Amino acid sequence: MSFDALRTRLREAAAALADGPDALEGILLGIVDDVAHAEREPLEIFPVCHHSPASAVAMARRLRQKQPKVVYLELCEDMAPLLTELRNCRLPVAVQAFATEVDGFPAEWAPLSVVAPITEASAEYQAIAYALDTPGVELVLVDRSSDHVFQWDGPRTDSGAAEEESGLHGDAVGVEIGDLRPRFAELEEHLLHHGRVRHWSEWWHQYVELPLGDSDHDTYRQVMLLIGSLFRRLAPGDPRRVRVDEDRERYMWTRMREHLAASGIAAADALYVCGAFHAVSRVAEFGLHGSDTFEISPRSASTWQYGLIPSSHAAIEAQFGLAGGSVSIAATEWANNVKRTKVKAFRLVGQAGAKKPAKLPEPAPDAEPSDKLSGFLRRPPVLDRLDEAELLGWSVEIVRAARRNGYLASTADAIAVYETSILLAGMRDRAKPTPYDFQDAAITCIEKDTVPGRRDVRHLVEIMMGGDRIGQVGYDALPPLARDVHDRLAPLNLKLDQRGVRRALLDIAGQPELKACSDVLWMLRYLMPHGAVRPIMGERRLGEQPIQESWDLALGTHQRSLIELGYEGVSVEQVLEQRLRRAAYDPQATAATVLKAVEDATLYLRSRRLADELGTRALEVLTTERSVDGAPEVLRRARRLLAYYRTSEPVLPQWIESFVKAGYAHYCTLLPTSFADEDATVHHVAAMLSFLFSMENLALSLGCDRTQLELAFAQSHPKEPQKVALLWAAQVHLGTLSRAELRARCDDLLGNPLVVPAYPRYLSGFVHALEPVPGLAEFVVEAVSNAFRLLPDPVLLPWLPTLISTLRSGGAELAPLLIREAGRIFPGRLAALDEWVPPWLAEPAPVVRRSAQRATLLAAHPATCDAVASLLGLDSAPSGAELVGRHPETAVAVEALLASR
Structure with a gap:
């Protein structure tokens, strides 16, 4: 085919428009040469633009006319096995390659994800439907593999489109057929300005889609080749970008020659579908007679999983930088084109609305291609009549x-x-x-x-205009894990494959078979993003059995997340176990995070084997920690697990006994340093003390030595007021400091004007001490009351906001205990407040004066007297007066007990 007439006109135009014809003439004539070069290739090249209705119509028309025996498609070659599952889906969907564990790439790139969205208004879907439903036709994907996408491009593709995250595609790298957009920003701006449009999608619709919608095959093909050559020659010379583009073209031609040689199919019976940008390539490997010098690098050792995920028009627009609504408009334009041109589009059997494909007519012979560009470029734009x-x-x-x-x-x-x-x-x-x-x-x-x-x-x-159409992956196309989830939740009788929220009510007490559904839902809540599975009523705690639960389920909306779980295992239990192990054996894992994994393994999987394994790992991590930052969390989780095992197991697991022993020795060792360390807060130190005091009996029974704790306190010398108060409280618990001495120290603080401004911080330390030493609640109330009683208003009023803010920030979770104790001590009515005397100020009556009354009381209750005597180790009960004289405190307690009755 000759383009001599077109070359002559372009040469004249270049001479008229430019000072010198060389530069512009070289570009214009080079474009014509590119078109002629692609037209001469024996293997027919069909240039397309992604999501272009004109390309889809031209593709359907050409497939019925040529009926090729093999279709080469520009798509990642490792995605081929998934294409047959498209018949079980509602488009748009995306073919996805996913790798969670990478080998050969930086760890921070994980997980790797590549998606290729497919819509009905696309040429590649027409090619796929034709090849899969026509007997004797082979579909061969020839583009680089998903692994090579990251080898060549890195974690992000720079295909020229905006790489924004979308709800359905996430941050996956998108690949598409026909990346046809100017890569030269000034060129795109020039086209938009002179085309009087706002964005590229509108320009393409006006100046390419509409003119090519009714064109014949030769015109369509030559115009698309011309546009691809123009954008290619005017693209900025980014070496990395050029190298990736050319390597892709070398890769595809190498794969096609290999397949033709192996299959023996004639080039005339094949069709190569690719983007118009790649159709005019000038690499040495181009064509059937190109060189075989390109060596395809091996894939990395990463394990790739493949599946179909739902897509949407908005997701495609966001990922490839298209204008909002442009894909929906393209879908409407595709429907109009099919109706207007009477072209019979291909549709996969099994999809909604698809009919059994009719028998194809005999292929029509190809006419000799002629120069259609000259007439197309000379023809003025056809103005459609106003509808x-x-x-x-x-x-x-x-x-x-x-x-x-x-x-x-x-x-x-x-x-x-x-x-x-x-x-x-x-x-x-x-x-x-x-x-x-x-x-x-x-x-x-x-x-x-x-x-x-x-x-x-x-x-x-x-x-x-059509809205944001959202696709759906059918049950048969789901991975085994997703199908298993739907099967196990079938007793709920809900349409979980539909988008939107479904309310599930589980009466587990009345229908025990629903407990299995509850187990699945709790595991999905742990594994899937927020909103996919949300409990409304009911909770899961160690040692508790569920009675009734209510859930909001949106599995259809979050189908992509459920599918990606299937890439990690064949059941939710397997995936959950893998994630718990990964969290526990992470290099940055702390004892608290490993204990959380132990609790989750017990709570969701009920696996004693896994819990014991992770518990042993928690012991290893604890002994290597040199910080007390995780002490509060370690305390809470160790208490919960210990309480659970004591009530549900005949004996404690070996790992938790070892954990308590190691924790006792570990925190005794860190205690002096933590008291002096400024980075260790009073909250962390209080958690350490709580662990030591609450686990002390068990630790001592397991062989620990209390001398460790006593030496740790002897070496502790805090300077911060909060930690000083915490140390005093601990000494009261150990018996090395009496309450009278503690009261005297607090009185000295209130009597020292230099220390009074810091008194709220001492109180904060006492409040934090309520967790390891809850018996001090009465004394803390006394300390606060004395401050209000003794301090004058000029000192108290400026000091009061500091006290409130300190208690709120440092002891909010312990305030209820303090308030409850104050409610017990203070009178319940305002009128009684004037005559009320605090118990710590009331003078107790001498024991001697009341000894006769107590003797009379004990004589009146001989059985009580005998019981008290036996508790005190006396063989025979002495007289009441003698007993009261020996044990005055016990007598007072007995009297109070009897008075309360």
Whole structure:
């Protein structure tokens, strides 16, 4: 085929438009050479643009005409086994390659994810449907593997599209057929400015989609090759980008020659579907007669998993930098093209709405291709006739939608939208308003200044044009784990595959078989993101059995997350166990995080084997820690596990006994340093003391020596007021400091004007001491009351805010204990407050004066006297007076007990 006439005209145009013809002439003639070069290739190249209705229509038409025996498709070659599962899905969906454990890549890149979204309005779907449903046709994916995507591009692709995260694709790297967009920013800006459009999607729709929608095969092919060559020659010379593009082209041609040689299929019976950018490649490996000098590097040792995940128009637009609503508009345009051109599109058997494919007619012989570019470039743009009925319907529908969403729209607004759409189209040199013109007109005429609801007019127009269609992966295409989840939750009788929230009510006491569903739901709550599985009523605690539960389930909305769980194992139990092990054996794991893994293994898996293994790991981690930051969490979880094992097991597991022994010695060793360390807060030190005091009896019974604790306190010399108070409280618990001595020290603090400003910090230390020494609650109330009683107002009032803020920030969880104790001590009525005397100020009556009364009391109750005597180790009960004289404190206690009855 000769393009001599076109070359002559372009040479003349270059000479007229430029000072010297060399540069511009070289570009223009080079474009023609690229088109001719691709046209001469024996293996037919079919250039496409991703999600282009014109490409899809041209592809369907060409497949029915040529009926190739093999279709080479620009898509990651390792995704081929998944394509047959598309028939079990509702498009759009994305083929995904996923690797959680990487080998050969930096660890911070994990997990690796590659997605290739597929819509009905795409040429690759037409090729896939034709190849899979036509007997004797082979579909071969020839692009680099998912592993090579990261080998060449790194963790992010730079395909020229915006790589924004989307809800359904996450941060996966997107691959697509036909990355056809200017890579030269100034060129794109020039095209948008002179095309009088706002963004690239609108330019493509106006100047490529509409002209090529009804064109013949040769015209379509040559125009797409021309656009690909233009964008390729005007692309910035980024060496890395150029190298990746050329390596992909070498890779694909190498794979195609290998397949043709192995299969023996003639090149005339094959069709190569690729992006227009790659169709005009000039690498040495291009074509059937290209060189075989490219060596394909081996894949890394990473293990890749494959599956289908739901996609959506919005996710595709976000990932590939398309304008909002452009994919929905493309879907509408595809439906109109199919209806207008009468082209029979291909659709996979098994999909909703698909019919059994009709028998294909005999392939038509190919005519000799001719120069269609000259006529296409000379022809003025065809202005579509205004479709008044369509535009009027749009105007009425958008006003109706605006009213439903709170806008004060009227018939006048519908008329304004109609006329403004025509006006905008005329200003942009087109007779028929496009959906983008209509959208601008609707925003101008309806939205005004405010948006009354959640949806603005732009969003309403997108919904009206087709909306954000969201795909769904069918049951048969799900991985084994996802199918197992649906099977195990079947007793709930809910349509969990549908999007939205479903409420599940579980009466486990009345229907014990639902307990298995509860187990699955709790594991899914642990594994899946927030909102996928959410408990409304019910909780799971160690040692408790569920009675009734209520759940909000959105598994259909979070289908992608459920599918990706299937890449990690074949059951939720296996995945949960793997994650618990990973958390426990992480190099940054602490004793607290490992104990959490032990608790979760017991709570969700009920696995004694795994709990014992992780408990042994917790013991190893604890002995290597040199910080007390995790002491509060270690204390809480060790207490819960110890209480659970004491009530549910005949004997304590060996690991928890060893953990208590090691923890006792470990915290005794760290105690002196923690008292002096400024980085160790009073909360951490109090947690250490709580562990030592609450676990002391068990630790001593297991062979620990209390001398360790006594030596630790002897070596502790804190300087901070909070830690000093905490040390005093601990000494009271150990018996080395009496309450009278502690009271005297507090009185000295209140009597020293230099120390009074720091008194709230001492009180904060006493409040924190309530956890290891809860018996001090009465004394803390006394200390606070004495401060209010003794300090004058000039000292007390400036000091009061500091006290409140200190107690709130440092002891909020212990305040209820303090308040409960104060409520017990103080009178319950305001009138009694004036005559009330604090118990610590009341003078007790001498024991001698009341000895006669107590003797009389004990004589009146001989049985009580005998019982007390036996408790005191006396063989025979002495007289009441003698007993009272020997044990006055016991006599007082007995008297109070009898008086209370």
